[in-house]
Amino acid sequence: xxxxxxxxxxxxxxxxxxxxxxxxxxxxxxxxxxxxxxxxxxxxxxxxxxxxxxxxxxxxxxxxxxxxxxxxxxxxxxxxxxxxxxxxxxxxxxxxxxxxxxxxxxxxxxxxxxxxxxxxxxxxxxxxxxxxxxxxxxxxxxxxxxxxxxxxxxxxxxxxxxxxxxxxxxxxxxxxxxxxxxxxxxxxxxxxxxxxxxxxxxxxxxxxxxxxxxxxxxxxxxxxxxxxxxxxxxxxxxxxxxxxxxxxxxxxxxxxxxxxxxxxxxxxxxxxxxxxxxxxxxxxxxxxxx
Amino acid sequence: xxxxxxxxxxxxxxxxxxxxxxxxxxxxxxxxxxxxxxxxxxxxxxxxxxxxxxxxxxxxxxxxxxxxxxxxxxxxxxxxxxxxxxxxxxxxxxxxxxxxxxxxxxxxxxxxxxxxxxxxxxxxxxxxxxxxxxxxxxxxxxxxxxxxxxxxxxxxxxxxxxxxxxxxxxx
Numbered sequence: 001x002x003x004x005x006x007x008x009x010x011x012x013x014x015x016x017x018x019x020x021x022x023x024x025x026x027x028x029x030x031x032x033x034x035x036x037x038x039x040x041x042x043x044x045x046x047x048x049x050x051x052x053x054x055x056x057x058x059x060x061x062x063x064x065x066x067x068x069x070x071x072x073x074x075x076x077x078x079x080x081x082x083x084x085x086x087x088x089x090x091x092x093x094x095x096x097x098x099x100x101x102x103x104x105x106x107x108x109x110x111x112x113x114x115x116x117x118x119x120x121x122x123x124x125x126x127x128x129x130x131x132x133x134x135x136x137x138x139x140x141x142x143x144x145x146x147x148x149x150x151x152x153x154x155x156x157x158x159x160x161x162x163x164x165x166x167x168x169x170x171x172x173x174x175x176x177x178x179x180x181x182x183x184x185x186x187x188x189x190x191x192x193x194x195x196x197x198x199x200x201x202x203x204x205x206x207x208x209x210x211x212x213x214x215x216x217x218x219x220x221x222x223x224x225x226x227x228x229x230x231x232x233x234x235x236x237x238x239x240x241x242x243x244x245x246x247x248x249x250x251x252x253x254x255x256x257x258x259x260x261x262x263x264x265x266x267x268x269x270x271x272x273x274x275x276x277x278x279x280x281x282x283x284x285x286x287x288x289x290x
Numbered sequence: 291x292x293x294x295x296x297x298x299x300x301x302x303x304x305x306x307x308x309x310x311x312x313x314x315x316x317x318x319x320x321x322x323x324x325x326x327x328x329x330x331x332x333x334x335x336x337x338x339x340x341x342x343x344x345x346x347x348x349x350x351x352x353x354x355x356x357x358x359x360x361x362x363x364x365x366x367x368x369x370x371x372x373x374x375x376x377x378x379x380x381x382x383x384x385x386x387x388x389x390x391x392x393x394x395x396x397x398x399x400x401x402x403x404x405x406x407x408x409x410x411x412x413x414x415x416x417x418x419x420x421x422x423x424x425x426x427x428x429x430x431x432x433x434x435x436x437x438x439x440x441x442x443x444x445x446x447x448x449x450x451x452x453x454x455x456x457x458x459x460x461x
Contacts, residue, residue, distance in 0.1 A: 001333050008294060008311035008357055031358075038314075038353045039335045051311065053358060079347070103422025105338055105400060108347040109354065190421040191336060 003041035010053045014139055014166055017052050022141055022164040024050045030166065032075060032114035035106045060168065063087060070172040074113025081112060091172060092285055093181030093201055097128045103191040113167045119159045122193040126153060126223030127215030128183050129170065131199035137169035156221040179203040180286030184278045186270055188261065194218045195261040196270040200278040204286045209233045214275065219254035219267055226250035229275065243279050247272040298359045301369035309356045316340040318356035319366060327367035327395050338423030341396035342366050348403035367395035370402065377440040378402060387436030389427035396423050401437045409445045
């Protein structure tokens with residue numbers, strides 16, 4: 001299938017790209033990895049008049065750790081995240097996520113910034129980025145601003161980025177000692193969207209849950225946290241009965257719909273089971289088991 | 291909304307063409323360059339029949355615009371047999387890694403990029419590497435064997451000079 005016609009720009013700097021977005025407004029769309037946008041254009045689900053290809057902008061592909069954050073450039077390919085030693089050793093939940101996105105060929109092009117800015121509730125990064133309590137660095141005509149991830153996803157395929165803003169960087173806070181995380185995805189086959197995905201990032205202190213954040217994939221129209229399940233766990237001693245309860249609470253607070261991947265009831269039950277498994281795995285990792 | 295000039299390297303040769311920005315790379319390869327070894331299977335970024343190697347990475351050419359390949363180097367299945375059959379092609383022949391053959395160019399391009407990164411893969415790693423390439427005939431067992439055959443052959447070849455040096459030292 002052939003996409004509709006568009007005018008193509010390949011700016012070489014962020015400011016040039018922002019200028020184009022300002023000039024063309026809602027007619028313009030950013031092309032990053034293109035692995036969601038181009039299929040949508042082939043189906044004519046998306047017909048942007050203007051494509052701003054940001055792949056020629058230097059300096060947006062990196063994974064590096066500073067004292068406070070893991071900093072990831074928006075154009076970093078999923079395959080680079082998947083293979084990054086820092087990510088594998090220090091941010092295993094992020095490695096879990098990158099390795100289950102689409103397939104290896106898609107991951108050679110797909111970017112983390114595109115995955116987030118697309119704000120598809122079926123995408124995998126939103127849940128994990130919510131669980132990590134990340135910060136999103138956006139740049140617009142007035143300069144940079146930092147958006148807390150809880151304020152980033154505001155609707156289906158909708159973020160709090162302004163039309164003339166570009167997502168530049170993702171900042172994941174360095175986990176304190178006693179932290180662990182895991183992302184578990186149930187998929188029918190490689191390359192499919194999640195039936196259900198659960199991201200858990202937690203910190204243990206003196207044998208209790210000091211903090212925990214749970215992100216859910218593809219069970220709500222906007223990427224969501226399982227806040228009631230989180231609240232149930234904080235300050236408690238980890239034990240099976242509690243995990244079971246947390247799973248039930250998460251299953252109740254998500255909002256799945258019936259589709260080819262299953263009925264609403266089936267998806268809720270998966271959330272219940274997978275939440276428990278993800279909590280157990282995150283605890284194992286907090287205890288040093290990778 | 292006119293055309294744009296795109297300059298790229300295809301199978302080692304410099305190519306310049308005028309293209310519409312909406313032209314997909316796979317259509318550019320097949321129709322503008324008449325290199326029809328790269329296939330179109332699904333048109334939904336699912337099957338990997340259109341896999342090519344761009345700047346060393348295996349990618350789906352149906353999900354890239356031709357204009358995005360400006361300045362890049364791409365390799366298609368046509369280049370693989372330039373010095374006789376490649377070990378991967380030999381492997382698919384010897385191990386019966388194909389039936390209808392439609393997925394084969396994509397399987398070979400994907401495995402070629404993969405073996406450049408990992409020349410001693412496990413079976414699980416091979417299955418992971420080709421998980422974006424669909425085959426509806428074989429059930430994959432023979433494809434995995436074909437890639438294992440190629441990996442062994444390529445690894446042997448790559449290590450020959452070292453073995454010769456060791457022999458010299460012993461002698």
